[in-house]
Amino acid sequence: MARNPIKDQVAIVGIGTTGFRRDAGGRSSASLGVEAAIAAIRDAGLTPADIDGITAVAEPGAPRPNQVAAMLGIPNVRHYASPSPVAVFGLVDAINAVFSGACDTALLLFSMLRLPWGSRSAAADPFRKHLGFGASVIPEMLMGAPAYAAWASRYVHEYGARREDFGYVALNSRTNAASNPLAAMRAPLTMDDYLSARMIRDPLCLLDMDLPVDGADAFVITTAERARDLRDDPVLIHAATVGLASEGDEDQLGGLSRTGQHVVVEQLKAKSDLWLDDVDVFFPYDGFTIITLGWIENLGFCGPGEGGKFLESHWDEKSGRALIDGRVPINPHGGSLSEGATRGSGHLREAVVQLRGDAGDRQVAGARTALVTPGGFFFNSQGVILRSG
Amino acid sequence: MPPSNPDPTDAELVDSFPYVQVDHDTKHFYRGWLERRLLVNRCGDCGHWHHPPKPVCPQCLSGSLEPTEVSGRGVIHLSMLLHQGPRAPGVDYVAGPHPVVTVELEEQAALRITTTLVDGPEAAAIGTPVELTWIERHGSPFPAFRTRGS
Numbered sequence: 404m405a406r407n408p409i410k411d412q413v414a415i416v417g418i419g420t421t422g423f424r425r426d427a428g429g430r431s432s433a434s435l436g437v438e439a440a441i442a443a444i445r446d447a448g449l450t451p452a453d454i455d456g457i458t459a460v461a462e463p464g465a466p467r468p469n470q471v472a473a474m475l476g477i478p479n480v481r482h483y484a485s486p487s488p489v490a491v492f493g494l495v496d497a498i499n500a501v502f503s504g505a506c507d508t509a510l511l512l513f514s515m516l517r518l519p520w521g522s523r524s525a526a527a528d529p530f531r532k533h534l535g536f537g538a539s540v541i542p543e544m545l546m547g548a549p550a551y552a553a554w555a556s557r558y559v560h561e562y563g564a565r566r567e568d569f570g571y572v573a574l575n576s577r578t579n580a581a582s583n584p585l586a587a588m589r590a591p592l593t594m595d596d597y598l599s600a601r602m603i604r605d606p607l608c609l610l611d612m613d614l615p616v617d618g619a620d621a622f623v624i625t626t627a628e629r630a631r632d633l634r635d636d637p638v639l640i641h642a643a644t645v646g647l648a649s650e651g652d653e654d655q656l657g658g659l660s661r662t663g664q665h666v667v668v669e670q671l672k673a674k675s676d677l678w679l680d681d682v683d684v685f686f687p688y689d690g691f692t693i694i695t696l697g698w699i700e701n702l703g704f705c706g707p708g709e710g711g712k713f714l715e716s717h718w719d720e721k722s723g724r725a726l727i728d729g730r731v732p733i734n735p736h737g738g739s740l741s742e743g744a745t746r747g748s749g750h751l752r753e754a755v756v757q758l759r760g761d762a763g764d765r766q767v768a769g770a771r772t773a774l775v776t777p778g779g780f781f782f783n784s785q786g787v788i789l790r791s792g
Numbered sequence: 793m794p795p796s797n798p799d800p801t802d803a804e805l806v807d808s809f810p811y812v813q814v815d816h817d818t819k820h821f822y823r824g825w826l827e828r829r830l831l832v833n834r835c836g837d838c839g840h841w842h843h844p845p846k847p848v849c850p851q852c853l854s855g856s857l858e859p860t861e862v863s864g865r866g867v868i869h870l871s872m873l874l875h876q877g878p879r880a881p882g883v884d885y886v887a888g889p890h891p892v893v894t895v896e897l898e899e900q901a902a903l904r905i906t907t908t909l910v911d912g913p914e915a916a917a918i919g920t921p922v923e924l925t926w927i928e929r930h931g932s933p934f935p936a937f938r939t940r941g942s
């Protein structure tokens with residue numbers, strides 16, 4: 404076993420969200436963030452004065468920790484940081500701060516705005532002109548999003564993948580989003596819809612890409628000991644990690660058989676007492692459908708190149724979605740493809756909702772363990788195993 | 793930069809490529825473009841190639857690096873067709889998808905350059921042998937590939 408002294412010692416005790424919309428309408432990132440933060444603090448049964456750590460993820464336009472403290476009137480902040488986007492970078496910062504004693508109770512905040520480079524409506528909004536972020540400025544760059552289409556071409560080449568293999572990921576998300584009132588895109592989707600969708604970066608089409616949205620998620624994190632005084636359904640962080648393979652640029656990656664996802668899987672497996680057979684609900688990232696197939700394969704649900712066939716063979720025709728072994732749903736909230744592009748905060752939030760037993764119509768009966776694997780292949784692969792406390 | 797200027801200043805170099813960040817690690821690479829030469833960093837100690845240019849050799853950590861002209865021959869390793877994307881002179885997404893290929897150079901496994909293929913989208917299949925050619929972008933030379941007989 405790898406060293407994991409933090410195992411089950413830190414808990415999520417509060418969640419708050421605005422829900423996600425294709426256009427939240429005339430609101431700043433700070434306005435969305437503060438709404439989610441207040442909801443999360445109240446959900447934990449706390450007040451701003453009880454917060455002494457702020458992890459405010461550095462999404463473009465998102466409020467900085469000092470701005471969060473000022474908006475909420477938090478008097479004494481002992482730890483604060485602005486980690487890069489994608490959920491577990493922020494989660495790891497907050498849980499490590501709590502576990503080390505740097506702070507006792509941390510607010511973890513994700514505020515998302517549609518950005519001009521990824522959304523035509525955002526590009527037309529003068530209040531978003533200042534929001535630059537990681538966009539390729541010439542067509543011949545793989546930096547960021549285009550890398551997934553480029554490596555999807557390799558996946559198709561090496562494994563003979565069908566378009567349907569990607570399509571199952573999109574269909575599963577959309578079916579699940581239909582029962583999530585927080586989701587931005589809930590209209591039903593068929594395989595024919597998927598196959599006839601507009602190509603954007605061939606081999607990936609519009610429905611292979613996540614949906615730019617406005618919204619915010621917030622979490623309150625404290626020690627497991629304190630959590631038991633606050634509520635009877637805390638969610639414990641059992642194991643968490645991020646992973647990076649050495650190639651610094653997307654087009655130099657050695658191959659699909661050695662990505663950041665592989666580093667994450669090795670670490671999680673070595674740190675965790677719980678593994679795939681124990682998982683009740685599974686949250687692979689789906690910023691692009693190829694990423695979901697990667698997580699399914701690299702975690703060991705099936706072999707390389709078999710992700711689409713795995714979904715097909717675990718497809719529940721009646722509900723129109725995947726249920727692993729007839730039991731475990733995949734992204735029951737609709738994921739980034741259909742709830743909206745939360746960069747993993749939505750996956751993390753839904754995991755907490757499921758482990759609390761609060762998911763209503765989409766509740767997984769008796770859910771005790773959730774596997775959440777945000778991020779793609781390159782510089783943001785990460786994973787966390789959560790369990791009900 | 794017109795060929796009549798054989799020794800452009802650093803400022804002229806940076807101004808020639810407004811769409812990339814030229815710095816002290818990448819300046820030799822982009823100076824090569826002005827001369828229509830593809831210069832890839834090669835380690836003076838162990839001979840390992842790497843790209844994009846780094847301040848040390850990732851294989852042996854030597855700082856003795858030589859921007860070295862490559863043959864320009866390689867094979868398409870990744871291939872996507874952009875139906876929309878960043879604007880660029882000579883790229884018309886309405887007329888047809890724009891191919892973007894990542895070419896593995898013959899000098900070393902996994903040593904790759906990403907750019908476009910001048911033969912068009914139909915020719916951009918993974919595994920296709922290609923060779924270097926040059927096009928213009930914003931008035932400066934820009935490397936591209938064209939197919940070659942295997």
Ligand SMILES: [Zn+2]
Nearest residue numbers: 835838849852
């Ligand atoms: Zn060397």
